[in-house]
Amino acid sequence: MRMASSETTDGTAAQAEDYIRRSLAHLWIPTQQPNELAEDDALLVIESGEGVMLRDSKGRQYIDALSGLWVVNAGHGRSELAEVARDQMARLGFANAYAYASPPAIDLASKLAAITPSNLTRAFFVSGGSEAVETALRLAKQYHYNRGDQKRFKVISRIGSYHGTTMGAMSVNNASYLNRTPFEPLMPGSIAVPNINCDRCPYEKTFPECDVFCARTIADVIRFHKPETIAAIIAEPISTAHGSWVPDAQYWRTLRALCDEYGIVLIADEVITGFGRTGTWFGMEHFDTPGAGPGTHVQADIMTIAKGLSSGYQPIAAALASEKIAQAFIGEAEDTFIGGVTFGAHPVACAVALANIAIIERENLVENSARMGEHIAGRLQELAAAHPSVSATRGVGLMQVVELQRNPESGEDFRPEDAIGKRMTQALREEGILSRGGASIQIAPPLVINREEADNLVDGVDRAIRRVELELNLG
Numbered sequence: 517m518r519m520a521s522s523e524t525t526d527g528t529a530a531q532a533e534d535y536i537r538r539s540l541a542h543l544w545i546p547t548q549q550p551n552e553l554a555e556d557d558a559l560l561v562i563e564s565g566e567g568v569m570l571r572d573s574k575g576r577q578y579i580d581a582l583s584g585l586w587v588v589n590a591g592h593g594r595s596e597l598a599e600v601a602r603d604q605m606a607r608l609g610f611a612n613a614y615a616y617a618s619p620p621a622i623d624l625a626s627k628l629a630a631i632t633p634s635n636l637t638r639a640f641f642v643s644g645g646s647e648a649v650e651t652a653l654r655l656a657k658q659y660h661y662n663r664g665d666q667k668r669f670k671v672i673s674r675i676g677s678y679h680g681t682t683m684g685a686m687s688v689n690n691a692s693y694l695n696r697t698p699f700e701p702l703m704p705g706s707i708a709v710p711n712i713n714c715d716r717c718p719y720e721k722t723f724p725e726c727d728v729f730c731a732r733t734i735a736d737v738i739r740f741h742k743p744e745t746i747a748a749i750i751a752e753p754i755s756t757a758h759g760s761w762v763p764d765a766q767y768w769r770t771l772r773a774l775c776d777e778y779g780i781v782l783i784a785d786e787v788i789t790g791f792g793r794t795g796t797w798f799g800m801e802h803f804d805t806p807g808a809g810p811g812t813h814v815q816a817d818i819m820t821i822a823k824g825l826s827s828g829y830q831p832i833a834a835a836l837a838s839e840k841i842a843q844a845f846i847g848e849a850e851d852t853f854i855g856g857v858t859f860g861a862h863p864v865a866c867a868v869a870l871a872n873i874a875i876i877e878r879e880n881l882v883e884n885s886a887r888m889g890e891h892i893a894g895r896l897q898e899l900a901a902a903h904p905s906v907s908a909t910r911g912v913g914l915m916q917v918v919e920l921q922r923n924p925e926s927g928e929d930f931r932p933e934d935a936i937g938k939r940m941t942q943a944l945r946e947e948g949i950l951s952r953g954g955a956s957i958q959i960a961p962p963l964v965i966n967r968e969e970a971d972n973l974v975d976g977v978d979r980a981i982r983r984v985e986l987e988l989n990l991g
């Protein structure tokens with residue numbers, strides 16, 4: 517079934533053209549050059565959405581295979597959330613969060629304390645994921661500072677991981693597609709270590725014999741830099757930017773043990789993995805602590821959340837801190853946390869996020885993510901067997917990925933002239949699928965997806981890969 521039907525009639529067509537003309541002149545789209553889309557009608561103007569579907573200004577329909585950007589967990593078109601926003605705006609549209617609390621902020625902070633890992637008790641609200649990471653780094657640094665451990669300013673992050681684009685977040689941001697050079701020097705003391713990758717192990721080892729060497733060897737980095745200078749380790753529980761590897765629990769247990777041994781703050785960046793994306797409420801729930809009782813998972817000291825927190829209906833994010841962290845900010849006046857943004861704990865955003873969490877609970881969307889994720893994963897395995905260019909499929913819940921190479925047998929990657937990113941994104945679009953295409957195709961639809969929609973999604977991806985294989989004469 518093909519979703520993107522092209523029709524452009526009279527007024528709609530004229531308006532669509534006008535949107536594109538003015539967008540190219542005035543709207544600067546991140547990661548694109550200001551004139552990049554001029555020649556080839558590549559710019560989509562998204563006008564509306566319903567469930568897993570999106571509609572553009574030319575009336576074409578698409579399956580939103582990326583939930584916007586791993587954001588719209590509750591699906592598009594939730595007028596219930598519009599009503600919550602309207603009611604809250606009518607009651608209180610803004611409060612100075614530096615000085616006051618508001619009922620929605622209190623309710624949301626309490627709810628988060630109830631549904632996140634049990635050690636996390638405090639919510640510091642900001643407007644987006646980068647700010648949440650920024651806040652987590654500041655919390656970690658000042659936590660040590662307040663306790664008299666004032667040499668700890670270094671932060672360990674992992675090559676390939678993504679944590680945002682503000683300067684602090686960018687400093688711990690090592691996604692391979694980012695060019696950090698124009699912004700250097702970045703935050704002093706940012707130390708990048710190799711990531712986990714059991715397909716192409718940076719240390720050429722094999723799991724389980726390696727005994728998670730990639731985590732254990734971080735101890736050498738800590739000792740080299742002197743433990744008393746290291747403030748934090750930051751990592752995504754499962755990194756989409758680095759291939760959606762689901763590490764063995766021992767990986768995270770090892771990070772936790774290193775942090776305990778050397779007094780380092782452990783930050784779990786759950787900006788993508790939170791709120792059901794991986795089939796559990798939070799990504800860290802995939803990593804059990806043996807001997808600590810059933811359902812007890814590795815606990816981070818700080819967790820960052822954004823995206824699915826409000827399903828994107830309002831811009832809101834948070835750094836959640838454990839009581840251990842919070843206690844270091846109680847004391848003299850100068851112990852107060854230095855951070856915050858004007859739009860932090862925004863009452864409308866908090867009210868909408870709370871209602872969004874209620875939808876996720878009421879409609880069992882976390883369970884649906886696990887169920888549909890398993891179904892899609894099975895279908896992707898079949899698809900892999902039928903395509904000469906598919907080298908791997910992996911993921912958990914509704915965070916799946918299909919990886920392609922020119923020749924998986926010889927390990928040959930795509931060539932620059934293949935323009936695989938642009939080519940695959942376009943092929944997907946022509947099959948009615950919106951996602952980020954390339955050598956990795958991300959499959960992360962809203963958690964409301966049903967079986968028929970999931971099958972349509974995989975069928976569309978299947979046809980798009982076939983198109984690209986034919987164009988590039990693969991297999």
Ligand SMILES: Cc1ncc(COP(=O)(O)O)c(C=O)c1O
Pocket residue numbers: 644645646647649678679680681752785786787788822823
């Ligand atoms: C893991 C992770 N952390 C942080 C961020 C930054 O979030 P934002 O784009 O809302 O600033 C992202 C964004 O994709 C992310 O994936």
